[in-house]
Amino acid sequence: MTRVITSSVVRSTHKGESHGGVYLVDLQSGEAEQVVDWNDETISWEGRGADRGLRGIAFHGDAIYLAASDEIFVFSPDFTIIDSFRNAYLKHCHEITIHGDTLYLTSTGFDSILLFDLKQQRFAQGYCLRSLRQPRREGAARLLGSRTRRLVPFDPNGSGGPQAADTFHINSVHVTADGIYLCGTKLAEVLRITPGGALETVARVPEGSHNARPYGEHILLNDTPANRIAILERGGTL
Secondary structure, three states: OOOEEEEEOOOOOOOOOOOEEEEEEOOOOEEEEEEEOOOOOOOOOOOOOOOOOOOOOEEEEEEEEEEEEEEEEEOOOOOOOEEEEEEOOOOOOOEEEEOOOEEEEEEEHOOEEEEEEOOOOEEEEEEEEOOOOOOOOOOOOOOOEEOOOEEEEOOOOOOOOOOOOOOOEEEEEEOOOOOOEEEEEOOOOEEEOOOOOEEEEEEEEOOEEEEEEEOOOOEEEEEEHEEEEEEEEOOOOO
C-alpha cells in the first residue's frame, strides 16, 4: 500500500468558497487525487479555522469516518456519504480514532472526549476536562483527576453536560487497552483516562503540540511551534 487518505482545512476561505477536501495521495509517485470537495456554506465562518474543512479520519470495516466540526460523516469506499451524526456536545472536532467498536472524538469546543458506540449507533459516554480554578458547574458529577485538572464524566445524550468552552484546545485522542490518551495545544502534557476512570499525566510535551500519542516508551507528536515531527522522552526531551 502506497496510498494514504488525507484531509485539509483552508483557513483563509470565505463563504461560497471551498474550504477543505479529502485526497488520496500516492506516496511512491507523489501524485494526489481529490475525492471530496468540501464547500458547505452553512458553517460558521468566524475565526481562524472555525467550522472550515474536514479533520479527523478513522476506519471501521468498509466505512470511512470523517470529522467536520460538529458532524461526523460516514463514507463508503468510493467516498459516497452513507450516514452522518451529530451531538449537542460535539463542537470543533479535530482528531478521531476507533478502538474496537467505539469511535472516540475530540470535542474541542467543550473541552471533551466523546465515545460513540458503532454497534448501537449512539453516543455512549462523555468526559469533560476542567481546570480546578474554574467554577464547578456540573452539579453532582464525580470529581476525578490531579491537583490542577478534574475529569467530569457526563451523559452525552442528556442535558446536564458541560458548558461550551475551549480552555485546553483538546485536539488529539489515542486509545489502547491502557486507556484514553488525550492532548491539546494549551495543555503541554499528555493525559490518560484509565479504564477505571482516573486521570493521569503520562508525559510533558511542548505547548502548542498536535497529534501527540504514545510511541513505545516515548511520545510521537507534531511539535507545531518548532515545525517538526518529534519523538520525545516522556519528560519532554528528545
